[in-house]
Amino acid sequence: MEEQNTSFHQLLPNLFRLEYTKMTAVIGRHFGLQHIAIAEDIVSETFLIAMNSWAEKGIPENPTAWLYTVAKNKLKDYLKHEKIFNDKVSPVLQAASQSELPEVEFSPENINDSVLAMIFAVCSPINPPSSQIALALQILCGFSITEIAHAFLSNPETIRKRIQRARKQLREDNFEIKTLEKEALISRLAAVHTTIYLLFNEGYLSTSENQVIRQDLCSEAIRLALILTTNNITNTPATNALLALLCYQSSRLQARLNADGELILFDQQDTSLWNQELITQGHHFIINACTGNELSKYHLEAGIAYWHTTIGNKNKWENILSLYNELLLIDYSPITALNRTFAYAKVYGAETSIQEALKLNLSDNYYYHSLLGYLYSENHVQLAISHYQKAKSLTQSPAEIKAIDKEIQALKNLL
Amino acid sequence: MKEFLLIFRNSTNPHANPSPEQMQERMNWMASVAAQNKLADKGNRLSATQAKTVKPGNVVTDGPYTEIKEFISGYMIVKTETIEEAIAIAQENPILKDGGNVEIRAVLQPNEKN
Structure with a gap:
């Protein structure tokens, strides 16, 4: 029972993520978006029933099919109720679509x-x-x-x-x-x-x-x-560029975590853990993205992500920097500005990049202080520590806090 | 926020044979302005050779530079709180290293007195 409870608590959030939107979409299509709340209610109720029933009786053999069946029945109940309401209260206004109960198909x-x-x-x-x-x-x-x-x-x-x-x-x-x-x-x-x-x-x-x-x-x-x-x-070039970007980025998901679930920074990742299959998929989509004249921000970001997947190319960071430069001209965001400064530091060195970073003046931003901490750590240990501490005060993510603590500790050891 | 037009002037043509390093330096400079979220309009480069000046009396002369040593090689618009910030941006433009200069002019709003 203990074991089953554990797996039950792991399974349900996953299923919720996967199935909630699908079920809402399918049921929502019946009502039109005006009544999307009805679909959301039906699906939420379905999950509530699942939670109670599974905790008591255990997980069914095919949990997804179970959810679909319950949702279908819930929908039928709702439409029947509506039908009775409409028949009795407002027969004149009865909608034709409600005279027959439609079958919802979860194909x-x-x-x-x-x-x-x-x-x-x-x-x-x-x-x-x-x-x-x-x-x-x-x-x-x-x-x-x-x-x-x-x-x-x-x-x-x-x-x-x-x-x-x-x-x-x-x-x-x-x-x-x-x-x-x-x-x-x-x-x-x-x-x-x-x-x-x-x-x-x-x-x-x-x-x-x-x-x-x-x-x-x-x-x-x-x-x-x-x-x-x-x-x-x-299926446009921008769609394919976006997909290429997502594939390239996903290829590093495994390498970004250590055994304790801590984040590993790009520089310290074990590149043999990068998923080559996803990288190849990225290549496929980036090639598809290069038909026509459209150059979206996703093209540029996919380009940046592509260069990140390369190993041992001596112009890597120059290429990344110029793509970031272009990206900033069409789409400013604080995070792009910060990433661009990081690439700048990779090309021109930390010391010369400090002025570039300070100009951004994003003093409420966790990444801003984290970046300054990184740039200062080469020659200005005290300043680096104070920026890392500021960064720490600006995040709630345990993984980020852990990573920063590590940096601070390493810097303190230098003093 | 105010907008300021930066007008770039050179005495030699900066678009003729820029080295990859010069291109990179110019791009880095402009991206640095964008990174500060101070780029309102990235403007354009202006040709030094495909240029004519039209004057009264049906007179058309070649180029803008027959009478002046410096010609306008490009422009862009920045958005900053003060003209001092715009000056600081202009002061880092690599054009200054090549003997060029930058003129800064506030863009006036429709109801604004000069």
Whole structure:
């Protein structure tokens, strides 16, 4: 029983991550996005039932099929109830679609189409991009408000309000998610890319307290991006560049952790642990991405990620620096500015890069102080320590705190 | 935030035969401005040879440099709080090493008095 409990507690969060959005998408397609809350309720209830039932009776043989069956029954109950309500209370207004109970099909194909339809519905241009992303992360990826806040480098209350507003906007938008129109798909593709990109980063940069790297989030991001390649309209060079980026980055997932679950910095990684299969997949997608004239930020980032996967190339950091330079010109972000400065230090040395770093003036940013700590550690040990301490005060991630403590200790040993 | 136009002036053509090092240095400089989130418009390089000046009386002359030693080789727009910040940015431009100079001009808003 003890054993079963452990596996039960491991299984359910994983299943929730994997299945919540699929089930919401499939059921949501029945109601239209206006009533997405109904689909979310049905799926949440399904998981609640699973939690109680499995704790008592053990995990069923096929947990996913079990969830689908319960969700189907829940949906039928709901529609029956609705039908009775409509029959008795407002027979005139009874919708034709509700006179027959539709069968919900959880086939791989229908799940794919539903998820695609749902992604594009949620990334509606009616909301500002930041709201589209926050909403998508919540509805499509099952992110908590806190996780979304971290991905945005914002605070939970701001995000909560943003999502509330965005949901209201979507309801008023009254957008149908049953069909996938070409124009709507193209106009929303960039927002979808951003969502997938953020989802991946949330997994890759690992802000969660429980798991150091949430590989399933990275896989989810790749899965969503792959869905885009199955559709002719959404299989664009930028989509392929994004996928290349995700594959290259994922190739280092294993090497980024040691046996104790601590983060290992790029410089100290065992390169034999890099996943060559994913690197090869990255090559495949980057080649696909180079058809046509489009040069998206994902092309540049995939280029940077590509160079990171190379070993022993003497122009590696020069190439990375010039790609970062280009990237900054089309898409500024604090993290890009910081990464660019790191590459600058790799080419021109830590000492000359300190001025470059200080100019960024991102004094509330964990990575900013972490970078300064790194740059100062060569010749200014005291300053390095104080910046690492500042960085430590700006993060809640146990893995990051651990990594910084290690640096501080090493520096103190030098004094 | 205010916007300032940086006007680059040279006496020799910087676009003719720049070395890879010079290209890299210029790119690094511009990216450094972008990294500070102070780049409003990366502007353009301006040709030294494909140039004409139109004057009254149906007069068209070659180039902008028949009467002046320096010609404008490019421009860009930065966004900073003060003109001093814009000056600090300009002072690091590699053009200064090659004998060029940078003119800084505040971009006026529609209702702003000079």
